[in-house]
Amino acid sequence: MINGILAVWKPKGMTSHDVVFKLRKMLRMKKIGHTGTLDPEVDGVLVVCLGKGTRLVELLMDSPKVYFGEITLGTSTETEDAHGEVVDQKAVLQPVSNEKIDKAMSTFEGVIEQIPPMYSAVKVNGRRLYEYAREGLEVERPIRNTVIHSFERDGEPVYNQESGTQSWKFKVDCGKGTYVRTLTVDLGKKLGYPAHMSKLTRLQTSGFSDSESYTLEEIQTLIDNEEINDKVATIETALKHIPKIELDDELYDRVKNGQVLLKADFEQDFQEPMAFYYKDKIIALYRQHPEKELYIKPYKMFV
Known part of the structure; x- marks a missing residue:
């Protein structure tokens, strides 16, 4: 399964759902979603999330x-x-x-x-x-x-x-x-x-421009040439604008298990959402705990 983000150039005359349906057949995977509908007669960038990347749909939809x-x-x-x-x-x-x-x-x-x-x-x-x-x-x-x-x-x-x-x-x-x-x-x-x-x-x-997008025909060629993985942006790339913290071994064990954490455990000020990494790989996104002001809790998990 491919995990990541792919910017697709949607042509006029197709719905956003049509594009996702086609990609599911082309990539032979079901876990695909897009980050914002385009009307059928509007062309342009349609950002598509693949595999674990679908956990970012809600977050990426909020972008300018x-x-x-x-x-x-x-x-x-x-x-x-x-x-x-x-x-x-x-x-x-x-x-x-x-x-x-x-x-x-x-x-x-x-x-x-x-x-x-x-x-x-x-x-x-x-x-x-x-x-x-x-x-x-x-x-x-x-x-x-x-x-x-x-x-x-x-x-x-x-x-x-x-x-x-x-x-x-x-x-x-x-x-x-x-x-x-x-x-x-x-x-x-x-x-x-x-x-x-x-x-x-x-x-x-969602942070992707027209110069970074691919037509469905180009995507099919990339699949045929076994080059599609090189063109799919990693989840880490899609989250580059999110404040990040690199975890040590102890905190990694706690975060990967989805534990609630004390904000005071971290030197830098908490910004919402906060991305936690371990060895340069995204582990989780955390947000402010809704009931406990001093704590943060998992928002999206990637392990």
């Missing part, structure tokens, strides 16, 4: 994500992207200036509130929002906070007088749970027009 996309002013759709039915139109009679666009985009940086789109997997009263949407129903949705680290225009806008639309590329660095579709719709509202997300590509997630 970077997207490259396109917004189109003048029309909005029921799905907030280019694949839904048009629900509102307002012709852009004069191109919006770069200065106005950039100023509006900058107002979304920081902690913002979003209402999840009806075509999303968020659950309300035990049902997915897209299930209501497919029945033509609109329900009240919970407001969520998310973080936008940066939201910037990329290149010159393109104005189409014939269609009454204006489009431009953008790059966004955002936190977990951000709906980029909704971000473009809200930006359009700020500029006074209906809008939708006309294109989207994920460039980075």
Whole structure:
């Protein structure tokens, strides 16, 4: 069994589950999971955890994500992207200036509130929002906070007088749970027009970028040439951003058995989560004990 992390380039037209299903057949292993769904018509980096690496799914899902996309002013759709039915139109009679666009985009940086789109997997009263949407129903949705680290225009806008639309590329660095579709719709509202997300590509997630990802065809070639193990990132590599402690023999015995530990046993200040290593191999991740302030307890075990 392979244990580790593999960054896959998901093509348009496939679901994230399709990619995992294919990899299970290609690698002949069942224990595979991904760290964050991409919509079928969005391409980009899909980070996949293999074997013991699946224990990192929850942790890696929390990491920032970077997207490259396109917004189109003048029309909005029921799905907030280019694949839904048009629900509102307002012709852009004069191109919006770069200065106005950039100023509006900058107002979304920081902690913002979003209402999840009806075509999303968020659950309300035990049902997915897209299930209501497919029945033509609109329900009240919970407001969520998310973080936008940066939201910037990329290149010159393109104005189409014939269609009454204006489009431009953008790059966004955002936190977990951000709906980029909704971000473009809200930006359009700020500029006074209906809008939708006309294109989207994920460039980075879970600490892996597009330059580190492999297509399914490339992965098959690596498997055929028995080179796939060389391309799978180790669990240690995926945890490189987590504070670490190298254990001595005594503490190793206690940690591998999942014992609760006293924070005072360690010289360095405890940061959550903390990665414990023995001879440069990850043994466990520990977190603050929920009931005992002076203690820490296992969060994920790798032995």
